[in-house]
Amino acid sequence: MHPILKLVAERLGIGLLLLLAASALIFGLTEVLPGDAAQAVLGQGATEENLANLRAEMGLDRPAFTRYFEWLGGIFTGDMGIALTNKLPIGEQIARRMSATLFLAFWAAIISVPLAILLGLIAVRYQNRWPDKLISGITLASISLPEFMIAYILVFFFAVKLFWAPSFASVSPGMPLLDQLHAISLPVAVLTLVVLAHMMRMTRAAILNVMQSAYIETAELKGLNTFAVIRKHAFPNAIAPIVNVVMINLAYLVVGVVVVEVVFAYPGMGQYLVDAVVKRDVPVVLACGVIFAAVYIILNIVADVVSILANPRLRHPK
Amino acid sequence: MTTPLLQVRGLKIGATVYPPGEKPHDIEIVHGVDFDVEAGKVLGLIGESGAGKSTIGLAAMAYGRGGVELTGGTVMVNGRDVLQSSVRDVRRLRGAEVTYVSQSAAASFNPAKRIMEQVIEAAVLQGKFSKSDAEQRARDLFAKLGLPDPDNIGSRYPHQVSGGQLQRCMTALALCPEPDLVVFDEPTTALDVTTQIDVLKAIKDAIRDTGVAALYITHDLAVVAQVSDHIMVLRQGEMVEYGTTDEIINAPKEEYTQALVSVRSIKHVEKEPVEPILSVQGITARYAGTNFDVLHDVTVDISAGQTLAVVGESGSGKSTLARVITGLLPPREGTITFGDRTLSPDQPSRSREDLRELQMIYQMADTAMNPRQTVGTIIGRPLEFYFGLKGAEKQKRIQELLDEIELGSGFQDRYPAELSGGQKQRVCIARALAAKPKLIICDEVTSALDPLVADGILKLLLQLQKIEDVAYLFITHDLATVRAIADSIAVMYQGRVQRYGTKSEVLTPPFDDYTDLLLSSVPEMKLGWLEDVIAHRKMESAGN
Numbered sequence: 001m002h003p004i005l006k007l008v009a010e011r012l013g014i015g016l017l018l019l020l021a022a023s024a025l026i027f028g029l030t031e032v033l034p035g036d037a038a039q040a041v042l043g044q045g046a047t048e049e050n051l052a053n054l055r056a057e058m059g060l061d062r063p064a065f066t067r068y069f070e071w072l073g074g075i076f077t078g079d080m081g082i083a084l085t086n087k088l089p090i091g092e093q094i095a096r097r098m099s100a101t102l103f104l105a106f107w108a109a110i111i112s113v114p115l116a117i118l119l120g121l122i123a124v125r126y127q128n129r130w131p132d133k134l135i136s137g138i139t140l141a142s143i144s145l146p147e148f149m150i151a152y153i154l155v156f157f158f159a160v161k162l163f164w165a166p167s168f169a170s171v172s173p174g175m176p177l178l179d180q181l182h183a184i185s186l187p188v189a190v191l192t193l194v195v196l197a198h199m200m201r202m203t204r205a206a207i208l209n210v211m212q213s214a215y216i217e218t219a220e221l222k223g224l225n226t227f228a229v230i231r232k233h234a235f236p237n238a239i240a241p242i243v244n245v246v247m248i249n250l251a252y253l254v255v256g257v258v259v260v261e262v263v264f265a266y267p268g269m270g271q272y273l274v275d276a277v278v279k280r281d282v283p284v285v286l287a288c289g290v291i292f293a294a295v296y297i298i299l300n301i302v303a304d305v306v307s308i309l310a311n312p313r314l315r316h317p318k
Numbered sequence: 319m320t321t322p323l324l325q326v327r328g329l330k331i332g333a334t335v336y337p338p339g340e341k342p343h344d345i346e347i348v349h350g351v352d353f354d355v356e357a358g359k360v361l362g363l364i365g366e367s368g369a370g371k372s373t374i375g376l377a378a379m380a381y382g383r384g385g386v387e388l389t390g391g392t393v394m395v396n397g398r399d400v401l402q403s404s405v406r407d408v409r410r411l412r413g414a415e416v417t418y419v420s421q422s423a424a425a426s427f428n429p430a431k432r433i434m435e436q437v438i439e440a441a442v443l444q445g446k447f448s449k450s451d452a453e454q455r456a457r458d459l460f461a462k463l464g465l466p467d468p469d470n471i472g473s474r475y476p477h478q479v480s481g482g483q484l485q486r487c488m489t490a491l492a493l494c495p496e497p498d499l500v501v502f503d504e505p506t507t508a509l510d511v512t513t514q515i516d517v518l519k520a521i522k523d524a525i526r527d528t529g530v531a532a533l534y535i536t537h538d539l540a541v542v543a544q545v546s547d548h549i550m551v552l553r554q555g556e557m558v559e560y561g562t563t564d565e566i567i568n569a570p571k572e573e574y575t576q577a578l579v580s581v582r583s584i585k586h587v588e589k590e591p592v593e594p595i596l597s598v599q600g601i602t603a604r605y606a607g608t609n610f611d612v613l614h615d616v617t618v619d620i621s622a623g624q625t626l627a628v629v630g631e632s633g634s635g636k637s638t639l640a641r642v643i644t645g646l647l648p649p650r651e652g653t654i655t656f657g658d659r660t661l662s663p664d665q666p667s668r669s670r671e672d673l674r675e676l677q678m679i680y681q682m683a684d685t686a687m688n689p690r691q692t693v694g695t696i697i698g699r700p701l702e703f704y705f706g707l708k709g710a711e712k713q714k715r716i717q718e719l720l721d722e723i724e725l726g727s728g729f730q731d732r733y734p735a736e737l738s739g740g741q742k743q744r745v746c747i748a749r750a751l752a753a754k755p756k757l758i759i760c761d762e763v764t765s766a767l768d769p770l771v772a773d774g775i776l777k778l779l780l781q782l783q784k785i786e787d788v789a790y791l792f793i794t795h796d797l798a799t800v801r802a803i804a805d806s807i808a809v810m811y812q813g814r815v816q817r818y819g820t821k822s823e824v825l826t827p828p829f830d831d832y833t834d835l836l837l838s839s840v841p842e843m844k845l846g847w848l849e850d851v852i853a854h855r856k857m858e859s860a861g862n
Contacts, residue, residue: 214425218491221379222413222440236430312430312475 003317007308015301022293023075023286027068030282030289039280058084071283075290081283083276090287093272098291100171101261101268104184105253108191112253113246116196120203120242124230127208136204139197151190151263158186169264187264191257195249202245206238213237240307247303255292321397322354323498323531324378330390331373331382331555348373348555350391355499360525360532362546362563364539364578366768367739369552371535375501377401378533379416380408396498413440417497421504423488427476433487434472441495452494459490462527463520482513489521499531506541510631511795512839518544519852537768539578540841543567544848551575567843577770579843584776584802588821591806594619594655595756595789596643596676601652603642611650612638614813620757620806623783625790627800627821629836630810636793639810640759643791644678657756674704677750681762683742687734693720693745694730700752719748722785723778740771744778751786759791764799776802797840801825809833 038054039046055061074081080090119139123132142150159167165185175183210216211234219233220226258270265271269288276284308314331348348370355361363371377388380400392399400411417440420426427436437459438452447455453472460468463486476484485505492500505521506514522545525532536542542549542563549566551558551574559572570576596619603613613635620626628636641647643654645665654661656676662668680686687696697716701707707715720729723744734742743763750758760779764772780803783790794800800807800821807824809817811832817824829837838851 214420214422215428217383218418218420218426218436219428219439220412221381221418223409223411223444224413224439225409233428233431237428310430313477316475316478 004308004314007314008305011301011304015297018297019290019294022297023072023290024068026286026289026293027064027071030285031064033280071286075287080287083281083284085279085281090284093284094269094287094291097267097269097272100266101254101257101270103171103180104169104187104191104257104261104266104268105250107181107184108188108195108253109250111188112192112195112249113199115192116199116246117203117242119196119200120207121227121230121235123200123204124207124211124234125227132204135200139200142193143197147190147194147259148263150193151186151260154186154189155263167264169266171267184264184266187257187260187266190260190263191253195252199242199245199249203238203242206241207234210234210237236310239310243306243310244303247299251296251299254295321394323357323396324355324533325394326354326374326377326391327352327394328391329374329377329388329393331370331377331386332389333384333386346389346555347386348377351552351555351557353550353557353560355531355533357498358529358531359548360534360546362542362549363533363535363552364537364542364549365552365558366537366770368554370555371537371552372503374552375503375533375535376418378499378501379412379418381412410444413497414444414446414495415497416499416501417492417495419485419488419492419500419502419505422508423484424476424481424508426488427484429476431475432472433474433476433479437472437487437491437494440491444495446495456490456494459493459524460487462524463487463490464516465490482509482517485509485517486520489517489524493524493528493530496528497530499533500525502532502534504536507536507538511797512631512835514541515839515841515848515851519848521545522848538841539567540843540847543843543845544841551578564845567845584773584780586780586803588805589621589624591619591820592621592624595622595657596620596791597655598639598643599653599655601639601642601649601654603638603647603649603652605647612813613642613649616652616810616813616815618808618815618818620789620791622756623787623789624805625783625792625803626806626808627792627794627804628808628810629794629797629800630816631795631836633812634810635813636810637761638813640678640761640791640793643759644676670704674700674753675756676759677753677755677757678759678761679743679746679750679763681766683739683746683766684734686746687742689734692731692733693725693737696734696745697748697752700749704753715752719752722751722782723748738771739767740774743767743775747775747778747782751782751788754786755788757789757791759793761793762795763792765794765796772799779803797837809836 038051038058038060042050042054052061059067071081078091080094082088083090083093119135123135126132155167158164166183167186169184169187171180171183207230211230216229216233219229224232254269257268258274260266261268261270262274269291273285273288275281276288328350329348329352330346330350332344332346334342334344336342351370351374353361363374365371373383373386376383377393378395378400380388380393380403382388388401391401393401395411395415398407400408403411427433434453434456437456438447438449441447441452441455442449446452456472457468460471465471465483465486471479471483471487479487489505502521506517509517518541525545532545534542534546546563548561549563550560551566551572553574559566559570559575566575567579570579598616598618601613601616602611604611616635616639618626618628628639630636638647642649645661645663645668648663654663656672661672694716697719698712701712701715716730717727720727725741725744729737729741729745734745737745764775767775776799779790782788790803792799792803804821806820807818808815809824809832817830817833824833825837835855838855841847
């Protein structure tokens with residue numbers, strides 16, 4: 001078997017094991033949380049008897065071990081279970097919510113990844129001169145502010161003062177694409193500002209590291225201009241670290257949107273999870289947790305595989 | 319008379335230095351150098367490290383490496399002063415009129431791109447050739463430079479060819495745009511001695527056939543004597559002597575040049591073998607995770623108080639042998655006897671006494687010392703560790719050791735960064751001696767040093783051997799070093815001991831084919847040596 005296929009298969013296997021471990025961990029954590037769905041439904045004034053009845057009805061009285069494996073089996077057959085509070089199938093809900101979140105994450109990624117890499121390249125080209133310092137300053141300032149703070153600042157200027165964009169990102173299925181994009185413009189801007197700095201700094205650092213190599217001198221002595229040297233000779237050798245940090249940030253765009261979704265009342269996974277936690281709807285929390293874990297793990301596997309593919313020594317063995 | 323291709327007048331080069339504990343300040347590293355290179359001629363620039371020869375070579379391309387700045391003088395290429403040219407004009411010069419071959423092709427090729435793409439890049443970028451013409455020219459050059467499979471080697475990645483082949487590819491890269499001048503910066507220094515000779519011949523033929531002019535930079539006078547028409551000797555940024563190759567080699571005027579020509583002044587008379595201090599018996603070893611042996615049935619003895627030189631090319635297993643002896647790589651078979659006891663195969667289970675009596679000195683003195691410790695701390699550590707010395711007693715012993723390595727008392731409080739290469743290696747020697755060892759393994763201890771400095775280190779080692787009665791296992795690829803210090807020699811080839819005996823036995827004909835190749839490949843300071851040797855070889859070198 002080609003060594004690369006073997007490495008990829010290995011990574012996939014490890015990823016699956018990790019996911020299994022993550023599911024057990026998430027399940028265990030929800031078990032030790034105080035209170036359960038029955039308590040949440042009936043409120044603080046419920047009698048022990050009523051609680052016990054409702055628990056039996058919801059199946060919460062059986063041992064945790066049994067429930068875990070039932071639940072795990074369900075996930076593997078595509079059945080995420082039924083929400084305890086509103087009795088709707090979780091799978092359908094999540095499909096809708098997830099597509100909304102992915103829509104938001106997709107547009108944030110489309111803007112932020114190329115922008116971050118371009119800014120990183122510019123920062124290297126003008127290293128320690130004013131463009132570099134300006135880029136570093138702005139991106140660091142934006143990562144240092146809390147997300148909700150950036151969100152409210154943007155809302156204040158662009159929604160309240162200038163009326164350029166709506167402060168609530170309400171998107172419905174039948175809307176034309178342009179209207180949808182207009183609706184999500186502020187949350188996308190917030191997400192972009194949040195992830196930009198990390199990716200841009202890593203691009204800058206990775207390329208600067210490569211710029212010390214002797215082959216960069218060779219390229220300069222061939223008469224290439226500085227930007228061509230960076231683009232043709234430095235960047236291809238800096239792909240592995242850049243891809244890793246890009247993937248971590250993409251994962252953050254999917255998993256870390258909770259705050260942004262809540263601020264803009266966007267009907268995505270983040271809102272869904274927050275609602276479920278408030279209502280102690282354990283099956284929904286579990287399902288969201290596993291999906292978030294899967295997103296992280298899959299994106300990291302992609303990062304690993306791309307790093308492997310970017311290495312000519314592995315791609316073309318002797 | 320026509321104007322020369324390259325005319326350098328009063329070239330001054332400066333740099334900003336950042337010494338530890340001092341303010342950064344500017345220094346001048348080249349103090350006004352004049353020389354010419356005529357079209358189609360080869361000028362050799364020779365000198366020790368720090369002489370400014372690479373810096374001068376790169377100045378012909380208006381390039382300052384690191385923080386180096388070209389501060390004064392003129393560098394005329396084809397009648398234009400490149401120091402006064404605009405950035406765009408300089409870019410049109412680089413890779414078109416003047417090209418560069420670096421010391422380490424392995425580092426100078428971009429690992430992420432195929433060889434062909436890199437070889438033709440400058441020629442296409444500068445509009446000298448179309449892509450297909452440039453590729454055809456590259457294939458012709460690959461063939462001319464003696465590369466195997468010249469039609470397809472360009473589609474490989476740099477890691478897929480050997481070091482010697484890559485150095486030829488780098489030469490092809492430099493010649494591809496049909497430049498007027500090529501700067502060769504130590505192009506064969508990083509290669510094995512038997513590979514060096516082939517690459518040297520390929521470069522020499524390519525220069526002759528293409529009629530290109532060249533600046534050939536090296537620290538090895540014997541090498542430069544084979545390829546250049548004229549030689550300029552440099553020292554500390556100034557010209558010492560200039561003349562035809564014949565004049566410099568056969569009738570040097572300046573004292574410094576004479577010292578370079580007659581380097582290796584050590585005469586060491588071999589001693590009769592005595593009772594061995596270390597016996598290596600039938601060692602076979604392989605690295606973890608591999609399925610082939612790198613050492614096969616190696617058996618050698620080291621006489622107490624004498625020197626065994628282990629000589630061979632890279633990959634011959636000589637450093638692996640050191641790893642086995644020190645216990646870093648436990649062998650699969652075989653035993654090591656040290657004095658009257660058998661050494662445990664792995665280092666962690668050896669006694670402190672075993673560790674003390676077997677010390678090591680490394681090639682890179684730089685990386686073998688903690689940069690944040692003073693010389694006194696570095697030498698004092700084994701004194702504490704093995705002998706429990708403290709306070710005044712320890713200071714006294716440190717002082718004695720510093721005297722032995724011919725460094726004064728002022729060195730005790732210095733940091734490694736404040737020492738020269740030779741001084742660093744002396745400190746490493748003192749650290750090894752501090753343990754009062756019976757055997758020191760010296761792994762290529764002089765190969766990173768300039769010839770005159772290396773000479774000093776070898777003299778010191780021989781002198782210390784007399785005083786301390788310590789044995790050396792001297793690993794080297796440099797046969798001149800072997801001749802200078804060895805009592806007995808083991809020639810290694812592909813993990814086996816090819817030839818073993820006292821120095822006179824090993825160096826006296828009849829030779830086996832490999833030993834003959836190795837001995838004949840050492841450059842000699844003689845005009846026409848290269849052609850003679852190539853004509854009389856019995857086997858091909860492994861690097862091809």
